[in-house]
Amino acid sequence: MSWSKDDRESPRGYHHGNLKEALVRAALELIAQKGPAGFTFAEAARWAGVSPAAPYRHFRDRDQLLASVALRGFNQFEAALARAWDDGLPDVFTALDRLGKAYLGFARAEPAYYSAMFEAGIPLAISPELREASDRAFAVLRAAAEKLCATTPAPNRPPALMVALHIWAMSHGIASLFGRGDAARRALPMSPEELLEAEVLVYLRGLGVAEAKPNGGPSASARNPN
Amino acid sequence: MSWSKDDRESPRGYHHGNLKEALVRAALELIAQKGPAGFTFAEAARWAGVSPAAPYRHFRDRDQLLASVALRGFNQFEAALARAWDDGLPDVFTALDRLGKAYLGFARAEPAYYSAMFEAGIPLAISPELREASDRAFAVLRAAAEKLCATTPAPNRPPALMVALHIWAMSHGIASLFGRGDAARRALPMSPEELLEAEVLVYLRGLGVAEAKPNGGPSASARNPN
DNA sequence: GCTTAATGTAAAAGCTATTTACATGAGCTG
DNA sequence: CAGCTCATGTAAATAGCTTTTACATTAAGC
Incomplete structure (x- = not known):
């Protein structure tokens, strides 16, 4: 407190x-x-x-208050994501991993914000500020996707917007289904963080974006000779 | 009706x-x-x-009624998914594509069920039947993942449970973030169905599961006609 | 037909939501 | 400081939802 x-x-x-x-x-x-x-x-x-x-x-009413909560939530969310992403330093893959963990960490640490932002049914259109705050948060994911896509040669380069949406969907899906310690949801064979990391790594491999790190790490299991 | x-x-x-x-x-x-x-x-x-x-x-109370709605929802959900999957016929990839579309289709056509099942905050533990119904629905995804994984040679074969969870997370993420015609959420450069199809194709490629169909592979469906 | 359990009603107490008229005081102006 | 004004809070009243309790009705079985 x-x-x-x-x-x-x-x-x-x-x-x-x-x-x-x-x-x-x-x-x-x-x-x-x-x-x-x-x-x-x-x-x-x-x-x-x-x-x-x-x-x-x-x-004006309850929804307006919830929208204020969501607004503040998006601002903190953006800050947390931006801090984790840190402009992609020291390298894109390390930063992306931090980003995913920050996403799940926020959903777990601030369930009230996360609920207000994504599950309370507050339309983003309720106020321009809310939409802008949401856009700024997404912009962090978008920036990460840009940098990620930039690592692949132009001919095969996937559209960054699509990649950003995919990463968002993966993160949100895992956070929403398994992210909170509800004790009410499904038991998992691994932590949400591990699950998301594995999913993103497989996805990146599918994109043709290879992890260039010398670090074996958890990714070694999902890696294949290219 | x-x-x-x-x-x-x-x-x-x-x-x-x-x-x-x-x-x-x-x-x-x-x-x-x-x-x-x-x-x-x-x-x-x-x-x-x-x-x-x-x-x-x-x-007993409102939650008990919502749980009944969710229970019925899971049953219909399972039926819709099973019908779409159709035991993986005529081939795994065609069936998987149908499965994804059925997932999004259900969320869009039955938002009330989907809300009760995933967003109303009803704990699965509220009744054994609810959990079992949820498990049966997930079992369809699980079966699809099994068949999918079986197409890859054993040494590199990914754990089917993990793959099922990944597919679920992608589907739910997209359904939840972009799936309903809320007119309240974010504008997309493509339909949720296309977004999910592209995501799954990239993911499958990352798994090392190659699509054997003559339609040109993932890049063909990730193209932007604009 | 009579009994019993299931199912529905009525009424009441205690919430919340929301509006309206009124009270208070902080800050500005001269 | 005096006085004005507006933002902010209160009180009271209306209306609706929730939930319980005592009672009414009916279906079903013996």
Whole structure:
């Protein structure tokens, strides 16, 4: 928990001072506890110590609040992915592996954000900012795909956009199906991280993008003479 | 729709006659209209023409009803996948392509089922039947993966379970991110079906499973006609 | 026909969502 | 500082959903 400074809930009078912020945090906490469905506007208000009507000064309705959560989520998601990708250093394959792990790590560490972003049924069109934030997050995947595709000779080079969408679908599929420790989903013969790494490696081999690293690693099992 | 006989809603007296069935259908209709969240127990009851308390004679709560919907969904899903797979005839690759299209087709044609099955947050553990139905559906993917893996020489043969999980993740990822005509999600340079087909073909090539058909291989379907 | 269990109703208590009229106080202006 | 104004919060009221409890109705078997 980060009870640092800007959510002082104790010394307040008639006005909260930072209710919008407090509501977003309350929503996060409640979603994390009881799923995206099991969170109510009223309970968020109670959590922030205000009357049930107060939130309406800041959000038109529940969806608007969820959209705010999703917006913040996309921003943090983009930051996490960009940090992991790190412009493809020291090499594309190492960075791509970090990227995949960061994707799964985010879904696991921030299930509330991930739910709001992908599973709560909030249309991206609800606000331009939300779409832009989502686009920025995807742009990281897109950039990685570009750099990846650039390693292959032009004649056989696959379209980077398609590769980015494929990587996104693989990551999201694994995160969504197996990613959270729901204790409610299917048992796996390996961790989600290993599963995704293997999938991406096979996919890259299929693209004709060969891993150039001298490192044997987990990829050695999926490698073949070209 | 199958408005054949056993849902006569008009001529009924005190007892409905088939309320459980009617509630499941009402839930499907409502979920399809307003998403998995925008469906209430009470409205399902109203839809079936009974009092708000009546559903409690058949379902402990909302989740139990959703689980019934999901159960039926998994059964239909399994049937659709099995029909598409058709034991891998006339050849594995043709059948696999049908399988992928059937997966996406189901998600698009039956969004209510798909939501209940994968996005409503119903734990599979809620009932043994639900898990078994889910397992049977996955078994179709698993069988396809087995047959696929059997086409490669044993020394390099990938684990079929892993391949099945990968195919599932790709399909679900694409269905979940781009599959429904939400008009709310991202614009694509190609249809979900083409996207999935291309992804699977690249993946298969990476596995070392070559498509033996005379249609030109993966690059042919990844082409961009624009 | 009578009994019993299954199935449905009515009513009530306690939620949440949302609106409306009103209260408070922070910040600006002179 | 005085006074104005607007953003922010409250109270109260309406309406709907959830769930339980006591009761009503009917189908089915003996």
